Amino acid sequence: MQVKSMVKMNLPRIRQLTQAAVTALEMTAEVLHTEVIRAQVMPYDTGHLQGESFFADYSDSSKGKVQLVSSTPYARRLYFHPEYNFQTDENPNARGHWFEDWEPGGGKAGFAHKVYKNFYKKVGGV
Numbered sequence: 784m785q786v787k788s789m790v791k792m793n794l795p796r797i798r799q800l801t802q803a804a805v806t807a808l809e810m811t812a813e814v815l816h817t818e819v820i821r822a823q824v825m826p827y828d829t830g831h832l833q834g835e836s837f838f839a840d841y842s843d844s845s846k847g848k849v850q851l852v853s854s855t856p857y858a859r860r861l862y863f864h865p866e867y868n869f870q871t872d873e874n875p876n877a878r879g880h881w882f883e884d885w886e887p888g889g890g891k892a893g894f895a896h897k898v899y900k901n902f903y904k905k906v907g908g909v
């Protein structure tokens with residue numbers, strides 16, 4: 784018995800889907816950024832922490848990595864010390880570990896996955 788097979792690669796479509804994955808990842812990061820601000824979980828005093836110093840970094844998106852960055856010098860201290868008594872005037876849910884809801888085991892753990900899946904289908908035409 785002899786079997787022949789031929790594989791034909793659709794390289795333009797593969798490139799299109801690869802670019803769609805990068806675009807969907809960037810869009811997902813922006814939605815998650817907005818979601819964290821809307822949840823009002825970040826400490827808020829002057830607004831600088833969740834203002835222009837909190838942004839999505841897309842510099843490695845082509846490698847499959849995006850980051851939500853808080854570029855203030857005190858962000859790490861506030862994040863890792865939930866025992867602080869945070870003001871809740873502006874953000875009633877302010878606390879340390881403010882990303883915890885979207886991490887594995889959190890109440891919104893599947894949020895980013897679902898958003899990414901929807902964006903990938905839309906952008907990739909799948």
